[in-house]
Amino acid sequence: xxxxxxxxxxxxxxxxxxxxxxxxxxxxxxxxxxxxxxxxxxxxxxxxxxxxxxxxxxxxxxxxxxxxxxxxxxxxxxxxxxxxxx
Amino acid sequence: xxxxxxxxxxxxxxxxxxxxxxxxxxxxxxxxxxxxxxxxxxxxxxxxxxxxxxxxxxxxxxxxxxxxxxxxxxxxxxxxxxxxxxxxxxxxxxxxxxxxxxxxxxxxxxxxxxxxxxxxxxxxxxxxxxxxxxxxxxxxxxxxxxxxxxxxxxxxxxxxxxxxxxxxxxxxxxxxxxxxxxxxxxxxxxxxxxxxxxxxxxxxxxxxxxxxxxxxxxxxxxxxxxxxxxxxxxxxxxxxxxxxxxxxxxxxxxxxxxxxxxxxxxxxxxxxxxxxxxxxxxxxxxxxxxxxxxxxxxxxxxxxxxxxxxxxxxxxxxxxxxxxxxxxxxxxxxxxxxxxxxxxxxxxxxxxxxxxxxxxxxxxxxxxxxx
Amino acid sequence: xxxxxxxxxxxxxxxxxxxxxxxxxxxxxxxxxxxxxxxxxxxxxxxxxxxxxxxxxxxxxxxxxxxxxxxxxxxxxxxxxxxxxxxxxxxxxxxxxxxxxxxxxxxxxxxxxxxxxxxxxxxxxxxxxxxxxxxxxxxxxxxxxxxxxxxxxxxxxxxxxxxxxxxxxxxxxxxxxxxxxxxxxxxxxxxxxxxxxxxxxxxxxxxxxxxxxxxxxxxxxxxxxxxxxxxxxxxxxxxxxxxxxxxxxxxxxxxxxxxxxxxxxxxxxxxxxxxxxxxxxxxxxxxxxxxxxxxxxxxxxxxxxx
Numbered sequence: 001x002x003x004x005x006x007x008x009x010x011x012x013x014x015x016x017x018x019x020x021x022x023x024x025x026x027x028x029x030x031x032x033x034x035x036x037x038x039x040x041x042x043x044x045x046x047x048x049x050x051x052x053x054x055x056x057x058x059x060x061x062x063x064x065x066x067x068x069x070x071x072x073x074x075x076x077x078x079x080x081x082x083x084x085x086x
Numbered sequence: 087x088x089x090x091x092x093x094x095x096x097x098x099x100x101x102x103x104x105x106x107x108x109x110x111x112x113x114x115x116x117x118x119x120x121x122x123x124x125x126x127x128x129x130x131x132x133x134x135x136x137x138x139x140x141x142x143x144x145x146x147x148x149x150x151x152x153x154x155x156x157x158x159x160x161x162x163x164x165x166x167x168x169x170x171x172x173x174x175x176x177x178x179x180x181x182x183x184x185x186x187x188x189x190x191x192x193x194x195x196x197x198x199x200x201x202x203x204x205x206x207x208x209x210x211x212x213x214x215x216x217x218x219x220x221x222x223x224x225x226x227x228x229x230x231x232x233x234x235x236x237x238x239x240x241x242x243x244x245x246x247x248x249x250x251x252x253x254x255x256x257x258x259x260x261x262x263x264x265x266x267x268x269x270x271x272x273x274x275x276x277x278x279x280x281x282x283x284x285x286x287x288x289x290x291x292x293x294x295x296x297x298x299x300x301x302x303x304x305x306x307x308x309x310x311x312x313x314x315x316x317x318x319x320x321x322x323x324x325x326x327x328x329x330x331x332x333x334x335x336x337x338x339x340x341x342x343x344x345x346x347x348x349x350x351x352x353x354x355x356x357x358x359x360x361x362x363x364x365x366x367x368x369x370x371x372x373x374x375x376x377x378x379x380x381x382x383x384x385x386x387x388x389x390x391x392x393x394x395x396x397x398x399x400x401x402x403x404x405x406x407x408x409x410x411x412x413x414x415x416x417x418x419x420x421x422x423x424x425x426x427x428x429x430x431x432x433x434x435x436x437x438x439x440x441x442x443x444x445x446x447x448x449x450x451x452x453x454x455x456x457x
Numbered sequence: 458x459x460x461x462x463x464x465x466x467x468x469x470x471x472x473x474x475x476x477x478x479x480x481x482x483x484x485x486x487x488x489x490x491x492x493x494x495x496x497x498x499x500x501x502x503x504x505x506x507x508x509x510x511x512x513x514x515x516x517x518x519x520x521x522x523x524x525x526x527x528x529x530x531x532x533x534x535x536x537x538x539x540x541x542x543x544x545x546x547x548x549x550x551x552x553x554x555x556x557x558x559x560x561x562x563x564x565x566x567x568x569x570x571x572x573x574x575x576x577x578x579x580x581x582x583x584x585x586x587x588x589x590x591x592x593x594x595x596x597x598x599x600x601x602x603x604x605x606x607x608x609x610x611x612x613x614x615x616x617x618x619x620x621x622x623x624x625x626x627x628x629x630x631x632x633x634x635x636x637x638x639x640x641x642x643x644x645x646x647x648x649x650x651x652x653x654x655x656x657x658x659x660x661x662x663x664x665x666x667x668x669x670x671x672x673x674x675x676x677x678x679x680x681x682x683x684x685x686x687x688x689x690x691x692x693x694x695x696x697x698x699x700x701x702x703x704x705x706x707x708x709x710x711x712x713x714x715x716x717x718x719x720x721x722x723x724x725x726x727x728x729x730x731x732x733x734x735x736x737x738x739x740x741x742x743x744x745x746x747x748x749x750x751x752x753x754x755x756x757x758x759x760x761x762x763x
Contacts, residue, residue, distance in 0.1 A: 025462070026462060027462050027463075028462060028463045029463075030463050031497075031498070032497050032498040032499075033498075034498060034502075034503035034504070035503055036503040036504030036697075036698045036699065037504070037697065037698075037699050038504060038698060038699050038702055041699045041703075042699070042702070056463070058463075059462055059463070062462075072485070072487075072512075073509075073512060073513075073516075073660040073661060073664075074509055074512075074657070074658075074660055074702070075508070075509075075512070076499075076501060076503075076504060076505050076506065076507070076508025076509050076698075077497075077498050077499060077508055078487065078488060078491070078508065078511075078512055079498070081485045081487075081488065083485075109562065109565065109566055111561075111562060130746075130749055130750045130753040130754070131753055131754060133750055133754070135565050135566070135746060135750075137561070137565060137746075139558065139561070139591075140587055140588065140591040141587065143555065143558065144555070144558035144561070144587070144588055144591070145558075147551065147552070147555040147558035147559045147561075147562065148558055148559065148561050148562030148565070149562055150551075150559060150562065151531070151549070151558070151559035151560060151561065151562025151563035151564075151566070152562035152563065152565065152566035153562075153566075154549060154559075154562075154563055154566075155562070155563045155566035155567035155570070156566065156567070157566035157567075159562070159566075173552055174552060174555065177551065177552050303529055303547035303549075303563065303567065303570065304526060304527055304529070304547060304567050304569065304570045305526065306526050307547075308525065308526060308545055308546055308547050308548075309547070309548075310492075310541070310542050310548045310549075310550065311548070311549050311550065312542070312549075312550035313550065313551065313552060314550065319494065321495060321542060322542070322550075
């Protein structure tokens with residue numbers, strides 16, 4: 001949300017800032033997942049959503065992951081892991 | 087060692103020490119309390135550990151926990167405490183953790199008479215805990231015998247990975263006799279050696295000899311022990327192809343070793359047609375009655391059982407083939423006689439019983455013989 | 458669907474667990490402490506808080522960098538007690554209520570080991586209540602992890618000593634008439650040197666308390682408040698696992714925050730209080746006994762044998 005708004009009367013001298021890259025990479029071991037939804041419901045940026053047959057989550061917005069680690073510290077099945085990206 | 091006057095309970099304590107017991111957890115109860123008192127004094131002198139737990143259930147649990155950690159352990163109690171220990175005795179049988187449980191039997195049922203003797207826990211020793219499981223129980227007849235059988239109890243518990251009950255009674259526990267104990271350095275107890283690497287070790291492997299080597303916790307074998315039915319690795323299972331082999335192995339693991347386990351003493355007179363069969367304090371009654379009978383010219387065989395469980399079926403069957411009558415004196419209403427009857431038939435067995443705290447007298451045995 | 462990030466077994470048998478791909482355990486430190494030869498998924502219901510506690514426990518042990526050969530987990534019976542089998546330590550699954558008694562024997566025999574007793578509320582406080590107070594009294598170097606979901610879950614939802622007054626359970630069809638125990642107060646009164654409580658929502662706080670408790674040389678108690686949505690939740694209409702997880706967040710309060718309220722507000726609060734209540738130094742049992750052995754052996758050297 002920190003877009004720089006160039007003065008309309010001047011040509012743009014600085015480029016617009018790049019979109020924030022994901023801070024974490026999410027891995028799901030679906031066979032261990034029992035589909036409890038906790039990770040989906042509590043993920044603050046809504047990276048995850050349950051798939052069509054509600055078995056395990058899909059990673060619908062990987063770019064939004066902030067590596068807050070809520071999901072992997074609250075998954076009862078240790079079926080989701082977040083790796084912090086540099 | 088010098089000759090000393092000591093109680094049966096003293097001898098049991100020294101037997102434990104000689105066998106390498108270095109952990110005792112127990113709860114005071116007449117007539118076993120001396121064992122706790124002696125070990126509370128002696129164990130720390132040897133770097134061993136004593137603790138008085140909050141109850142007998144905790145005592146039994148603690149001795150199993152100690153052996154899991156690799157330290158040989160024992161507890162001592164009497165009837166009411168023995169009843170409390172049953173669940174955890176079953177746990178030790180299920181997990182095959184060696185330990186020794188001394189039961190200095192007193193008159194029951196219930197609170198009964200704490201200072202009176204009985205042999206009323208014979209069946210409880212065999213079947214006190216739920217489910218099918220094997221057990222070893224030994225009954226001493228004298229102070230020196232109490233020492234020897236305590237040592238044997240430790241050896242059997244380690245060698246066969248089983249809890250062993252030392253089924254003593256208030257008479258042998260509290261009587262005093264002069265004994266010369268052997269040099270403790272000559273005592274040898276089976277030691278488990280695990281040579282396998284942790285990667286392949288299976289604490290409950292169905293080995294051909296029936297007893298897999300036992301590794302203690304804390305030395306690199308990070309395995310699981312549970313009272314649930316388990317596979318060879320120790321994980322819980324509900325698969326019949328894992329439960330059935332366990333049942334087969336554990337319930338037959340003593341069978342190939344009965345020569346070692348079944349301790350009996352036979353005093354035969356060729357031509358005898360009657361025999362006295364006994365154990366524990368009542369064995370003294372039987373022996374005295376035998377001497378009296380023989381002095382009067384009656385030929386009598388005497389079979390003394392030191393191992394009560396597994397029941398010495400072959401020895402008793404052989405006795406039944408030799409004689410017409412077997413007289414079984416005991417301080418209960420016929421718990422061991424029941425087994426004798428099962429082997430040789432009820433017609434051959436005469437029970438001479440007393441369950442009121444008094445010893446069966448030699449005269450009662452002779453009267454039964456005459457009748 | 459991002460194929461590289463979701464591992465799925467195609468031919469999974471109905472009753473078989475599955476071992477993950479080789480590098481799964483490398484994904485995180487936490488996962489490396491799981492037993493590689495044990496079948497997963499775990500036995501617990503979908504969404505059960507016990508799994509969250511297990512994660513916190515493993516992280517705590519990781520933070521302390523303990524030698525895994527010297528860690529022993531001793532459990533009683535119940536859903537919580539099913540935890541140890543999944544972890545790569547020395548694990549002892551005992552009889553109902555007796556974890557602390559077995560742990561006592563193990564710790565005394567092996568003071569070199571870190572012994573952690575893992576129990577549910579019924580296991581630790583009902584049938585195990587006596588052993589709980591005596592282990593605390595002795596100040597044995599054992600950590601008691603009590604997962605409190607206020608119900609007997611494994612057997613289908615009977616009330617326990619921590620079930621709230623009025624709540625429904627299968628053996629309280631008209632509402633529970635027994636007041637619950639406060640686990641932490643009991644532990645403090647019995648003499649524990651470290652007592653703390655958190656919830657499975659506050660998993661990172663739980664992990665911090667567990668690390669402190671395990672590092673403590675003395676009897677330490679960590680109450681991990683959880684939920685059983687399958688029995689208690691269903692009988693009392695409390696929603697899904699995620700709903701009950703959210704309730705733990707909404708219905709708890711940090712001790713530091715509670716202390717800032719007025720006495721009237723504090724008395725009126727029905728929230729679960731999270732925090733560290735006691736952290737003291739008291740002589741630890743195995744050390745005291747070791748001193749006794751030294752003293753006795755010195756006496757022996759001064760005396761003729763009797």
